[in-house]
Amino acid sequence: MAVTDVNRQPVAKPKLPLWVWDAWRIGSSVAATLLGLLALTFFIGRMLPIDPVIAIVGEQADASTYDMVYKQLGLDKPLYVQFWFFISDMLRGEFGNALFTGNKVSADLMRVFPATIELATIAITIGVCLGVPIGVLAAVYRGSPIDHFARVIGLLGYSVPTFWSGLMGLVLFYAMLGWVGGPGRLDVFYIDIVDRVTGLMLVDALIAGEWEVFQNAFSHIVLPASILSFNAIAFISRLTRSFMLAQLSQEYILAARVKGLSKWKVIRKHAFRNIAVQLLTIVALAYAILLEGAVVTETVFAWPGFGRYLVAGLLAGDMNAVLACVLIVGIIFVTINLICDLLYRILDPRTK
Amino acid sequence: MTTVIEPGKGGLRAYLTAEVSQSPTQASLQRLYFGCVRFSQNPLAMVGLAILVVLLLVAIFAPLIAPFPMNEQNLARRLQPPSGAHWFGTDELGRDIFSRVVYGSRITLQITCLVVIIAAPVGLLVGTVSGYFGGWTDTILMRITDIFLSFPGLILALAFVAALGPGIRNAVIAIALTIWPPMARLARAETLTVRSSDYIAAIRAQGAPAWRIVVKHVVPMCLSSVIIRVTLNMAGIILTAAALGFLGLGAQPPMPEWGAMLSTGRQYLLGSWFLAAAPGLAILVVSLGFNLVGDGLRDVLDPRDE
Numbered sequence: 237m238a239v240t241d242v243n244r245q246p247v248a249k250p251k252l253p254l255w256v257w258d259a260w261r262i263g264s265s266v267a268a269t270l271l272g273l274l275a276l277t278f279f280i281g282r283m284l285p286i287d288p289v290i291a292i293v294g295e296q297a298d299a300s301t302y303d304m305v306y307k308q309l310g311l312d313k314p315l316y317v318q319f320w321f322f323i324s325d326m327l328r329g330e331f332g333n334a335l336f337t338g339n340k341v342s343a344d345l346m347r348v349f350p351a352t353i354e355l356a357t358i359a360i361t362i363g364v365c366l367g368v369p370i371g372v373l374a375a376v377y378r379g380s381p382i383d384h385f386a387r388v389i390g391l392l393g394y395s396v397p398t399f400w401s402g403l404m405g406l407v408l409f410y411a412m413l414g415w416v417g418g419p420g421r422l423d424v425f426y427i428d429i430v431d432r433v434t435g436l437m438l439v440d441a442l443i444a445g446e447w448e449v450f451q452n453a454f455s456h457i458v459l460p461a462s463i464l465s466f467n468a469i470a471f472i473s474r475l476t477r478s479f480m481l482a483q484l485s486q487e488y489i490l491a492a493r494v495k496g497l498s499k500w501k502v503i504r505k506h507a508f509r510n511i512a513v514q515l516l517t518i519v520a521l522a523y524a525i526l527l528e529g530a531v532v533t534e535t536v537f538a539w540p541g542f543g544r545y546l547v548a549g550l551l552a553g554d555m556n557a558v559l560a561c562v563l564i565v566g567i568i569f570v571t572i573n574l575i576c577d578l579l580y581r582i583l584d585p586r587t588k
Numbered sequence: 589m590t591t592v593i594e595p596g597k598g599g600l601r602a603y604l605t606a607e608v609s610q611s612p613t614q615a616s617l618q619r620l621y622f623g624c625v626r627f628s629q630n631p632l633a634m635v636g637l638a639i640l641v642v643l644l645l646v647a648i649f650a651p652l653i654a655p656f657p658m659n660e661q662n663l664a665r666r667l668q669p670p671s672g673a674h675w676f677g678t679d680e681l682g683r684d685i686f687s688r689v690v691y692g693s694r695i696t697l698q699i700t701c702l703v704v705i706i707a708a709p710v711g712l713l714v715g716t717v718s719g720y721f722g723g724w725t726d727t728i729l730m731r732i733t734d735i736f737l738s739f740p741g742l743i744l745a746l747a748f749v750a751a752l753g754p755g756i757r758n759a760v761i762a763i764a765l766t767i768w769p770p771m772a773r774l775a776r777a778e779t780l781t782v783r784s785s786d787y788i789a790a791i792r793a794q795g796a797p798a799w800r801i802v803v804k805h806v807v808p809m810c811l812s813s814v815i816i817r818v819t820l821n822m823a824g825i826i827l828t829a830a831a832l833g834f835l836g837l838g839a840q841p842p843m844p845e846w847g848a849m850l851s852t853g854r855q856y857l858l859g860s861w862f863l864a865a866a867p868g869l870a871i872l873v874v875s876l877g878f879n880l881v882g883d884g885l886r887d888v889l890d891p892r893d894e
Contacts, residue, residue: 272735283751387632391883395876397827399834399847400868403854407861528740532831536854546743547835550750562739562747569738 258581266574271323273566277559278322292335331560336552341560344545350435351421352534352541356526358461363468363526364519370469371476375484376503386473393470398529402463402536409459417456419538426452460537464529468522475518479511513584517576524572527565626888633884639877647693654687658844667860676866679849680856685863688844689870695845696874699760699829704818706764708771712814715775716806720783720798730776736769742828749837756845759838763828767821774817778810816889820882823875830871846871 289305290297297305306312310321325331331341374386409415417423421437430437430444438457441450483489484507492502531543538544542561549557609615627633646653655673662682670677676685718729736744741763748762782788783806791801832838833847841848846867853864 268731269734269738272731273738276735276739277747280747280751391632391876391879395823395827395872395879397830397834397847397850397868397871397875399831400850400864400871403850403857403864404861404868407857411858411861525740528742531742531746532834535835546746550746550835550837553750555750558747558750562743565743566739569740573738 262574262577266570269570270567273563273570274323274326275319277326277563277566278319280562281322281555281559326563332556334549334554334557336548336554336557341556344557345542345560345564347435348540348542348545351437351539352527352530352543354436354438355457355461355464355534355539355541356523356530358457359465359526359529360468360519360523362462362465363472363522366465367469367472368476368515371473372480372503372508374473374477375480376499378481383477386477390470390474393466393468396466398463398467399532399536401466402460402533405459405463406536416459417452419536421453421456421540422449423452423456460533460539463536464526464533467529468526471522471525472515472518476511476515479514480507483507483510513580516579516583520572520576520579524569527568623888627884630884630887632880633887636877636880636882636884639873640881643693643697643874643877646690647697650690650694654684654690656684656687658688658691659683659842660687667856667863669860670862677860677862679863680852685849685866688849689846689866692844692846692849692867692870693874695756695839695843696826696829696871699756699763700822700825702760703764703767703825703829704822706760707768708814708818710764711768711771712775712807712810714768715772715777716779716802716810718772719776719779720802720806726776729772733769733772736766737773739766741766741824742831745828745832746835746837749832754837754840756839756843759829759832762832763825766828767825770821771814771817774813775807775810778813779806782806782809812889816882816885819878819885822878823882826871826875826878 289302289309289311292309293301293305310318313321329342331345333339334341334344337344370382370386370389374383377383406418410418426449430440430446430449433440433443437453438450441447441453484503489502489507492506493499497505527542530539530541531546533539534541534543535547546558546561549561603614604618604621606614606618609618660683662678664682665674665678666680666682668674668678668682674684674686676689679685679688714729714733718726718733739747744766745759745762748765749758752758752761788801788805791805796805829838830845830847830850833845834851836848836851839845839848841852849867850864850871853860853867856863
């Protein structure tokens with residue numbers, strides 16, 4: 237069976253144009269993955285040692301109340317019916333109530349997500365602004381001190397526990413030197429001065445024209461964003477270096493040099509242009525990975541974002557909040573991967 | 589031209605560096621030898637190896653190295669800064685932080701080994717079965733792998749810990765559940781390259797059942813690349829385990845797990861920074877060690893980068 241597989245001709249060519257075929261393939265794969273995400277979160281929810289009925293009615297409730305809620309939650313139905321309910325709830329964005337905040341989980345998430353987006357966006361900006369140049373320089377001056385420096389940065393970025401560097405950063409830059417603001421998004425005096433428009437503190441402060449609030453918010457975000465970006469710098473600079481090395485060894489680079497273009501012009505106009513698409517995709521991936529880092533960083537810096545919400549939900553044993561968070565991160569990951577894939581197809585002529 | 593080894597003459601070095609190997613054993617030993625030589629020429633990799641050897645020795649000889657028992661409290665000497673008697677200071681219960689860091693190395697090693705022992709076979713099996721049988725088996729298994737891969741590791745581990753309950757045992761299971769998918773992918777790729785080779789066809793022609801072909805003839809071919817992958821993953825495992833400990837979902841106090849120690853240290857951060865400094869530094873050094881060794885291994889075994 238295996239032998240025939242290897243020489244298998246491509247399946248009968250579809251009559252439809254190729255892009256329809258591609259769209260069907262990608263679409264069905266994404267749909268299957270999303271269904272899988274839902275199944276996995278459903279399964280995790282089933283594994284929870286917490287009785288969902290007692291979590292709602294409390295331990296003192298009598299048997300009739302218990303039964304009523306039991307039926308309301310659909311727990312008397314077969315498992316596949318429960319799964320169907322679960323899917324339809326999730327697709328409508330109906331994640332239930334978060335017991336530890338008392339609000340709807342969807343409302344909570346709308347409230348906390350902008351804080352994380354703000355943090356991650358600044359972090360990725362730092363990551364790109366430092367990571368790409370470091371990677372390019374390391375590739376161009378391969379084997380030089382710059383290359384070794386890049387290597388050390390890369391290794392440290394993968395090895396430093398962010399919760400530790402965050403704590404040490406707080407001790408050094410906040411407690412000892414006083415260069416940055418402490419935990420949280422603002423000092424106490426500045427809270428509730430500006431109206432919430434976008435939820436992004438820096439943007440809201442600018443919209444309200446409150447320069448002082450902006451400065452204060454900036455001093456608070458600078459340290460967590462830098463700490464969070466460290467891993468992204470390592471990731472981006474490392475991959476940029478290897479992409480760039482692959483380009484620089486190509487003959488067209490030599491040809492361009494022979495024709496008299498200066499070294500940096502060749503790098504800028506030819507080599508870099510060719511790695512731009514690859515770079516775009518890894519930056520998108522790095523952004524998604526930052527969400528993971530945010531869980532720890534936000535806990536260290538008491539940053540009221542998605543990560544801290546997830547951890548609070550975990551510690552409170554609140555399954556609605558936890559499952560919603562996990563599912564949403566999964567969906568964001570799948571979406572970003574899909575966008576990367578599409579960008580690749582659209583922007584890189586070699587994939588056609 | 590051919591250096592024929594005569595017994596008792598050339599010795600081990602000549603055996604290992606002979607231009608033409610005389611037997612399959614010699615060939616694989618030679619490959620190993622040249623790999624080791626290349627590895628040892630990489631100073632960073634050797635630093636990494638040294639770190640890991642020290643970690644191993646510290647873990648084995650912890651009771652001899654640690655000046656105090658790990659849970660001995662001395663409230664009269666609580667929160668003392670580093671000194672001659674207490675190298676890394678003392679914590680909020682007057683326990684010697686250095687001793688606790690030393691004992692913590694045991695927990696870190698245990699977690700890492702357990703995770704690998706659980707996850708590597710699962711990844712290997714899923715990958716080889718998927719690659720060997722192909723068809724629907726492949727589609728379904730790889731779809732499941734993709735689903736696990738579509739969550740970032742820490743988040744998935746958090747979700748599993750939430751389901752299983754906090755604690756070090758569940759943390760190990762949760763981390764293992766998150767790291768098998770890349771190994772499965774790798775094992776599948778390796779399987780695809782060997783499954784159509786003549787030796788597999790020969791074994792099949794002899795009538796060997798599929799499970800035997802997979803276990804005895806496909807799995808060994810995937811082993812080396814999976815081992816490298818595991819080494820590269822170890823730093824990630826350590827960081828995830830420490831993060832779970834830090835968030836209060838992994839090892840629980842009074843266990844001297846580095847992440848959990850950091851979490852306690854956080855409460856005394858501004859007055860006594862050294863509580864958090866030492867365990868964090870230990871995590872950093874150990875994960876750096878694994879990363880250096882992993883990098884060195886990759887350079888040796890995958891020379892494309894050069």
